[in-house]
Amino acid sequence: MGYWKSKVLPRIKKVFERNATKKAAAAEACKSFDESKEGINNEFEEKKIELQPKVIEIYEASSTEVKTVVKERKDDGIKKNPAAVHKFLEELVKIDFPGSKQVCEASSNFGPSYVSGPVFFVFEKVSIFIITEEKEVETTAEETSKEKEVIIEERGKGKVEEKEELKEKEEVKEKEVEVAEKDEIIEKEVEVKGKEVEVTEKEERTEPTKVEEEEVSKA
Secondary structure, eight states: OHHIIIIIHHHHHHHHHHHHHHHHHHHHHHHHHHHTHHHHHHHHHHHHHHHHHHHHHHHHTSOHHHHHHHHHOOHHHHHHOHHHHHHHHHHHHHTTOTTHHHHHHHHHHHOGGGGHHHHHHHHHHHHHHHHHHHHHHHHHHHHHHHHHHHHHHHHHHHHHHHHHHHHHHHHHHHHHHHHHHHHHHHHHHHHHHHHHHHHHHHHHHHHHHHHHHHHHHHO
16 A cells, blocks of 8 residues: 555656646647637638649548548547658648648647647648549549440430431332332233233234135135
8 A cells, every 4th residue: 555655646646747737738739729720821822722732642642541530530530540640740841731830840749639629720721622632533534424425325326327227228128129029010011911912903813814715715
């Protein structure tokens, strides 16, 4: 019991006191950051265009865990990936991202989980570029998909037109065959009738001769 009071308990108290001091200092850092948000916002708007490609490059090179933290901005994400989050902040400092230097220093002194408010503020600004980039990619994908649909539709129309054209050609051929067959039938009928007429004429010519022969024999 004496050992607990003299050795262990004082150490526990020191840890709690240290944490309390750390939390208080971190809270002060967060308060200071909140007061500078307006200036950070103005600087962000001024540098927006030049920052976009740099931010996207850093984001794309980051781990999946960091990307999730940037997008979702939840305390659990920072607690589970403090080193990766701090590294991402360091990369933002290199491109002079507004507010990143102040947040990175606070993260280095207290840990990113103690200054999650400022970290999420910076990440929210970062996510603006990410969402814009993703929308552009989605739009491009949609346009490509629509173009493919149009091409397929046009090809489909072309095939339908080809089929219709072939049908028309076949119908014309069938009609031509029918006409040819009819002409052939008519020609045959004409030919038959012609032969019948010739036979009738011959018969008519032979009949008078017979009559004359009969008259001659009677005389």
